[in-house]
Amino acid sequence: MKGFKTVDSFKALYYLLEHPTFNQRWMSKDLGWHFGQKINSFVRWLEDFKFIRKTNETGKGKLRYEVTSRMELVKFYSRSRDMHDDVIDTYNIAANHDDAVEFIGKNGGILCLTTALELYGEEYFRDPVVHAYVNDPNLLSEMQNQVEGNTKVILYELKLPDETKIKKDLPVTSPTRTIIDIFCNNMSYAAEKFIPKVWS
Numbered sequence: 001m002k003g004f005k006t007v008d009s010f011k012a013l014y015y016l017l018e019h020p021t022f023n024q025r026w027m028s029k030d031l032g033w034h035f036g037q038k039i040n041s042f043v044r045w046l047e048d049f050k051f052i053r054k055t056n057e058t059g060k061g062k063l064r065y066e067v068t069s070r071m072e073l074v075k076f077y078s079r080s081r082d083m084h085d086d087v088i089d090t091y092n093i094a095a096n097h098d099d100a101v102e103f104i105g106k107n108g109g110i111l112c113l114t115t116a117l118e119l120y121g122e123e124y125f126r127d128p129v130v131h132a133y134v135n136d137p138n139l140l141s142e143m144q145n146q147v148e149g150n151t152k153v154i155l156y157e158l159k160l161p162d163e164t165k166i167k168k169d170l171p172v173t174s175p176t177r178t179i180i181d182i183f184c185n186n187m188s189y190a191a192e193k194f195i196p197k198v199w200s
């Protein structure tokens with residue numbers, strides 16, 4: 001498994017960002033995969049690019065690795081994924097920003113990108129656009145029934161798995177997924193204060 005074109009490679013990336021020190025046996029067990037070539041080839045591929053290195057630490061004879069820089073790894077990943085490719089549709093609705101966020105979160109959306117950042121308390125960066133993955137297709141029907149207005153809403157297809165969280169009673173992407181998506185939307189500047197809190 002080399003490259004970032006599959007769901008499994010995304011799961012492996014997410015795992016490495018959440019577990020920057022690891023060994024391949026732990027990784028295969030935690031991901032529910034058979035230990036062997038699949039993970040080994042992925043780790044070696046990233047090792048060749050210097051995103052992973054072997055450590056001097058071993059446990060019970062098992063070789064351990066570490067991610068050299070999570071931010072650089074996400075930057076590298078973002079070259080292969082563009083959030084614009086996942087856009088389902090864009091709407092302009094009459095509800096104000098906060099009401100739109102609540103409506104979408106309670107009607108089958110998973111709030112993402114800068115909207116998720118806001119719900120994590122990162123309100124220093126206020127994006128007027130509401131961003132959400134469609135977790136329930138009924139949300140699309142609900143959006144078409146909204147009165148047209150000035151609040152822009154962008155809905156995305158949920159192609160990749162996540163460990164969704166709840167913030168202010170609304171579903172949001174996990175902190176790591178939020179960072180990944182922001183990089184893939186060419187908005188890394190928006191997360192510069194959030195990243196150290198998540199990946200300290």
